[in-house]
Amino acid sequence: MRIVELETFILRRPDVIEAGDSSQDLFLVELRTDDGLTGLGEADSSPEVMRAIVEAPYSHEVCRGLREVVVGRDPADREAVWRDMYAATLFYGRGGAAMQAMSAIDLALWDLLGKAAAQPVHRLLGGPALDRLRAYSSLLMPHDPAALAGLLGEQRALGFSAVKLGWGGLGRSVAADERLVAAARDAAGPEMDVMIDMGSHGWQRDFAAVEAFAAMLVRYGIFWLEEPFHPDDYASYARLRVPGLRIATGEEECAEWGFETLLEGGGIDVIQPDPARAGGLTRCRRIAELAADHGVALAPHAWSSPVVRAAAVHLSFASPNALIQEYSRHPTPLSATIRSTIEARHGWLDPPAEPGLGVSLDREAAARYRVG
Numbered sequence: 001m002r003i004v005e006l007e008t009f010i011l012r013r014p015d016v017i018e019a020g021d022s023s024q025d026l027f028l029v030e031l032r033t034d035d036g037l038t039g040l041g042e043a044d045s046s047p048e049v050m051r052a053i054v055e056a057p058y059s060h061e062v063c064r065g066l067r068e069v070v071v072g073r074d075p076a077d078r079e080a081v082w083r084d085m086y087a088a089t090l091f092y093g094r095g096g097a098a099m100q101a102m103s104a105i106d107l108a109l110w111d112l113l114g115k116a117a118a119q120p121v122h123r124l125l126g127g128p129a130l131d132r133l134r135a136y137s138s139l140l141m142p143h144d145p146a147a148l149a150g151l152l153g154e155q156r157a158l159g160f161s162a163v164k165l166g167w168g169g170l171g172r173s174v175a176a177d178e179r180l181v182a183a184a185r186d187a188a189g190p191e192m193d194v195m196i197d198m199g200s201h202g203w204q205r206d207f208a209a210v211e212a213f214a215a216m217l218v219r220y221g222i223f224w225l226e227e228p229f230h231p232d233d234y235a236s237y238a239r240l241r242v243p244g245l246r247i248a249t250g251e252e253e254c255a256e257w258g259f260e261t262l263l264e265g266g267g268i269d270v271i272q273p274d275p276a277r278a279g280g281l282t283r284c285r286r287i288a289e290l291a292a293d294h295g296v297a298l299a300p301h302a303w304s305s306p307v308v309r310a311a312a313v314h315l316s317f318a319s320p321n322a323l324i325q326e327y328s329r330h331p332t333p334l335s336a337t338i339r340s341t342i343e344a345r346h347g348w349l350d351p352p353a354e355p356g357l358g359v360s361l362d363r364e365a366a367a368r369y370r371v372g
């Protein structure tokens with residue numbers, strides 16, 4: 001089996017707004033083999049940057065585009081392809097955008113290999129390690145606390161027992177944040193876990209302010225606090241200790257050393273690698289195992305599309321330390337371009353049964369949003 005075709009897709013909704021929401025555009029890679037199998041992967045990043053990294057012509061030995069590394073290869077050589085992509089982008093990569101673009105190809109290779117073996121990807125990864133997996137409804141925090149009752153009532157009616165509210169209206173002031181947290185806690189009811197994700201909206205706060213904010217969250221019984229510090233501020237992540245509150249982070253990390261630094265710092269309870277950013281499943285599997293060695297739970301980040309959601313679900317089902325799975329409930333028209341067999345029912349996910357990742361591209365739907 002040889003890869004004979006690599007096609008990239010940039011999808012973008014026509015009405016992109018300024019918001020902390022990476023689901024407004026989408027970068028996909030579809031690989032095709034000589035025996036007609038296809039594999040689909042995604043990178044959650046700037047789509048045009050991703051395409052440039054795939055299509056870049058040969059510059060010199062350690063400065064190349066990914067297409068020339070991948071086309072012509074046997075998908076079964078996935079580990080070797082990963083190493084060769086890393087070597088080919090060494091001069092401008094070793095993390096960041098190059099690792100994100102590699103993620104799209106790696107996910108497509110896993111999808112192909114699962115289909116070729118007639119196995120769901122979590123089985124190729126050694127799963128299932130869990131019988132079922134709790135999903136949490138993931139939403140942007142509204143600006144108005146009054147909006148929370150309806151929004152969280154909807155999630156409860158769907159059967160979710162956990163909800164995360166992030167970015168959006170958070171970060172204007174500590175007092176405004178507390179009003180949102182109190183309204184969320186109240187709207188969620190006593191049975192539902194609530195996570196708070198500061199995203200970039202809290203990164204300007206100093207250490208003492210974050211410590212006080214975290215203590216406030218403890219009073220409201222919040223399940224975890226996500227990304228309280230700037231991702232470069234490893235020292236603060238290592239320093240913060242809040243009894244009664246989990247600290248979660250990792251969606252900004254791409255290189256493995258970033259995860260190692262966070263885990264070795266000892267301040268993290270939940271690590272959140274994104275398979276469409278952190279080197280695909282090939283690298284995320286290692287990150288999950290490294291986290292387990294440190295006694296840290298896994299909760300893969302998955303916001304942008306049903307492709308990364310599928311990859312994250314397969315990773316979780318192969319990982320004994322998986323805690324809970326992000327399940328975006330934020331409406332985006334681009335999700336209609338992906339057919340997916342992976343759906344939460346009453347707030348839970350079953351081990352995926354379909355060969356590969358269990359997602360495919362609806363080309364007709366995608367054509368409506370395709371740009372470039």
Ligand SMILES: [Mg+2]
Pocket residue numbers: 166197199226227251
């Ligand atoms: Mg987040």
